[in-house]
Amino acid sequence: MAAPLQANCSALSQAKDFHDYIDLLRQQTSFERARLIQCRAEICSASALWGRDNPDIAGLGVAIGYALCATLSFLLALATHLLFPPLHPVPPGSITPPLTPPDRPSKTRFQKALLRTFTTFSDTALYFTLALQLATTVFLAQRDFGVAPDGFGAADAQIALAVSVLGMVPLMYPVGMLPVTGGREKKMGGEKDTGDAGEGEEEEEEGRGNLRLFLFGLVVVLFFYPFLSQGVHMWGPSRIGGGVLAGQEEWDKLRGVCLEGVRELSQAGSWVLAVVMMVASLVVLVFTGWVMIGRLGEGGEGAGRKEGYGGGRGRRGRRGFWGDGVGWVRGVLKVRSVQWVLLAVPLVLAIPLLYFLFELRAIQEELTVSLGGVYTGNDWGFGQVISILMFAPVLVEFVYSLMYL
Numbered sequence: 001m002a003a004p005l006q007a008n009c010s011a012l013s014q015a016k017d018f019h020d021y022i023d024l025l026r027q028q029t030s031f032e033r034a035r036l037i038q039c040r041a042e043i044c045s046a047s048a049l050w051g052r053d054n055p056d057i058a059g060l061g062v063a064i065g066y067a068l069c070a071t072l073s074f075l076l077a078l079a080t081h082l083l084f085p086p087l088h089p090v091p092p093g094s095i096t097p098p099l100t101p102p103d104r105p106s107k108t109r110f111q112k113a114l115l116r117t118f119t120t121f122s123d124t125a126l127y128f129t130l131a132l133q134l135a136t137t138v139f140l141a142q143r144d145f146g147v148a149p150d151g152f153g154a155a156d157a158q159i160a161l162a163v164s165v166l167g168m169v170p171l172m173y174p175v176g177m178l179p180v181t182g183g184r185e186k187k188m189g190g191e192k193d194t195g196d197a198g199e200g201e202e203e204e205e206e207g208r209g210n211l212r213l214f215l216f217g218l219v220v221v222l223f224f225y226p227f228l229s230q231g232v233h234m235w236g237p238s239r240i241g242g243g244v245l246a247g248q249e250e251w252d253k254l255r256g257v258c259l260e261g262v263r264e265l266s267q268a269g270s271w272v273l274a275v276v277m278m279v280a281s282l283v284v285l286v287f288t289g290w291v292m293i294g295r296l297g298e299g300g301e302g303a304g305r306k307e308g309y310g311g312g313r314g315r316r317g318r319r320g321f322w323g324d325g326v327g328w329v330r331g332v333l334k335v336r337s338v339q340w341v342l343l344a345v346p347l348v349l350a351i352p353l354l355y356f357l358f359e360l361r362a363i364q365e366e367l368t369v370s371l372g373g374v375y376t377g378n379d380w381g382f383g384q385v386i387s388i389l390m391f392a393p394v395l396v397e398f399v400y401s402l403m404y405l
Helices: 008-012 018-029 033-037 040-044 062-085 109-144 154-177 182-187 198-236 250-260 266-294 299-307 314-331 336-370 381-390 391-405
Strands: none
Touching: 008 040, 018 033, 018 040, 033 040, 033 250, 040 250, 062 109, 062 154, 062 336, 062 381, 109 154, 109 391, 154 198, 154 266, 154 336, 198 266, 266 336
């Protein structure tokens, strides 16, 4: 069908479905630059392609919440690692377990406050990330299956994929370092198993540790779809620029019209972002497998653990080849230099993800302003405030513990 002499620009701004939008764009403009420029405002503001700024996913308050989560997680992990140096074997499901022998002096007030604060942060971060993964999974699934909500376009999808990974990285610190059972909670500070804490308290702490692992497993399950969507979007054939819906030449013309004078993420930057997200996702999944395997095998090692912190040859022989392999890995993880490297991994992955998040927000703002629109990503709404206040209990717990413990 030949394109009309005058393109119907108003029809382009009303298209919501991506497939219909490309077909309509081809019918109205034939991807001729003159006609594309004629309808630039309608084309570049169409939510089916570019989307609109979505404060619920990448608003200023939410972005600060992501940064706050990553920062608190690293600082608490670093303080725990320094104040509770691991002096005996790594228990199942831990990267750098802050355990000490039972004859070590009791915990100081600051150490007690640190443990309580780290536990509070763990609960807060898990629920924060749970909500994040649920939201990104729903939006990405709707978009991938052709029922994308209005205002959720390509730019929003890229941001959603980045934040889905960014939310997972800080969780590795509390899940990997905090103990699972109440007995280990006491031994973290070297307190002997006396009457200070009753059996009911131990059971409560163990239940809390099991709940932490359950919530983390649930978050990982929700993260699995963004991980698959990430692989398709970043590494699979593109629907645009790859000839599926629009050829590369057509896509270049469209980008040239809409992004003229607007800073955009370079091809090298896009590749770096894709690599960082994939590496971070794989690290999270491998870490999850290690934690779950260690937790499943924990029950069978109870008797062996009672024999001594180092274990004996007899226990190693009963575990078989698989147990020897896991034991060897744990032995490597006891090396202090290895522990420092592992402590730095989540931070190294979180920093570029935070950088690209704020970079993508700036690009989206420039595009919106260049088209005469109003960028709402910096507005402070209810969700923006809640995203930051969710971490207020962490500070409150620390201050309270220092004052009254």
